[in-house]
Amino acid sequence: MSKICVFWKTCERTNRVLEQVYCISLQNAAFPEAVHIGDYAFADCTKLAGLEIPKANRIGEGVFADTENSALTITLGSAAPAVGEVMFRWVNVPKYVTVKVPAGAAGYGAVPSAYSGSSAVQNWGNAFRGIGWDGSVYDPNDYGATVNSNITLEIQER
Numbered sequence: 087m088s089k090i091c092v093f094w095k096t097c098e099r100t101n102r103v104l105e106q107v108y109c110i111s112l113q114n115a116a117f118p119e120a121v122h123i124g125d126y127a128f129a130d131c132t133k134l135a136g137l138e139i140p141k142a143n144r145i146g147e148g149v150f151a152d153t154e155n156s157a158l159t160i161t162l163g164s165a166a167p168a169v170g171e172v173m174f175r176w177v178n179v180p181k182y183v184t185v186k187v188p189a190g191a192a193g194y195g196a197v198p199s200a201y202s203g204s205s206a207v208q209n210w211g212n213a214f215r216g217i218g219w220d221g222s223v224y225d226p227n228d229y230g231a232t233v234n235s236n237i238t239l240e241i242q243e244r
Contacts, residue, residue, distance in 0.1 A: 109134065117142075123149055125170060134158060144168045147218070151175040159184045161244065166193030166210050171218030171231035180236050185214070186244040198242050204235040211239050 109115075109131040116138035117123075125146035128134055132154045138161040139145075147170030150158070154177065162185055174181065187194055194210050201211035213219035216234040220226035 122146070125149070126151055128153065129175075132156065137161070139163075142167045144170075145173070146170045148172050148175045150177070153177060153181070155179040155181050157182045157184075159186065161186045162191075164188050164191045166191070168221045169210075169214050169219050171225065171227060171229050172216055172234075173214060173218075174216060174234045174237050177234060177236055180238065183214075183237055183239045185239065185241045187241060189243050191243075194241050198240065200238070200240045201233075202235075202238040204233060206233050211241060215239055 109128065111133055112131050113133050114136040115134070118138065119141060120139055121141050121143050123139060123142055123145045126148045127146065128137070128149055129151040130153070131150075132152075133156060134153060135156060136159050140161060140163040142162060143165070145167050149170065150173055152175070158181070160183065164187070185194075187197060191197060199211060201215060206212060206217065208217065208224045210219060212233050213224055215237045217224050217231050218226055218229075225231045
């Protein structure tokens with residue numbers, strides 16, 4: 087498939103799959119048509135503070151790996167996307183993440199809600215913090231993935 091370069095070295099395939107971003111100084115980004123965020127797409131984006139991906143139905147493995155401790159706000163759509171394991175791989179310091187969803191959104195659990203610490207209860211919030219969820223199964227690749235207890239996640243209605 088051909089690629090369409092959007093900015094920096096950010097590329098989006100014509101089938102709306104966002105590939106890895108070269109983004110050392112990227113602070114905010116919006117990909118209103120992206121439906122699949124590829125593995126490690128925003129890895130090393132240490133200044134990333136805001137991301138809008140309202141049509142994403144899958145967010146890959148390690149997407150926010152090594153993004154350090156900057157706070158992050160992510161705007162998602164009305165249905166909870168599947169999420170890959172170890173979303174915040176190599177984030178070894180406290181990080182606060184807010185996920186904003188529209189009123190009436192489905193699959194996220196109770197909204198508003200917050201997830202912190204090392205609880206490994208199987209729910210979308212903990213899947214996002216590292217366990218992974220393919221839409222029906224937690225830890226779908228049988229990695230033995232665990233929650234990254236450095237991540238505090240709050241899900242809010244926008």
